Amino acid sequence: MVVLLGCGLGLLFVFISLSFVTFPADRHGLHSGALPAPRFQISEDSRAKELTQVIESQLSAFRNDDYSKAYKYAASALTAQMSLPAFERMVKAGYPIIARSRSAAFGVIFDNGEQAVVNVGIMGASGQIHHFKYLMEREHAGWKIRGVTEVRFEGTTA
DSSP: OHHHHHHHHHHHHHHHHHHHOOOOOOTTOTTOTTSOOOOOEEOOHHHHHHHHHHHHHHHHHHHTTOHHHHHTTBOHHHHHHOOHHHHHHHHHHHOHHHHTOSEEEEEEEEEOSSEEEEEEEEEOTTSOEEEEEEEEEEETTEEEEEEEEEEOOTTOOO
16 A cells, blocks of 8 residues: 555656656757757656666666676766766665665656656565666667666655
8 A cells, every 4th residue: 555655656756857857968968959858758568668677687786786787787977977886885875775675666657768767666675665766868778777866755754
């Protein structure tokens, strides 16, 4: 019941967020100026599968303590700013639930062909479920994870 409520509230939050928020322009200036980024839509099943597979693969690598493999799923903008040892420290210190997750359940997924927002409920080692918003972007090598934000719902405890 709590998961369903969380997913429902997450869906509302994402709809509102996507109405006002855009991804920052990349270093080449794409999606800025005269050509706005396409609008986000609920992802088709095949796209949703691609996106969830990337996240599941990274979570699996974290569970196996294989940060080198997990790093390969990070977007190039992130890897250009952060070395593998710094990435490992950041995940372990800032995202311990993700670093030692038990499982993940995927909520609504939105994309515009180049960027995506994936809502994920992650069960940590303690058994508690935390909600995250994964920001993804398509690169030459496929979909990559650009960032992760924990989503806290007002009135919940965690």
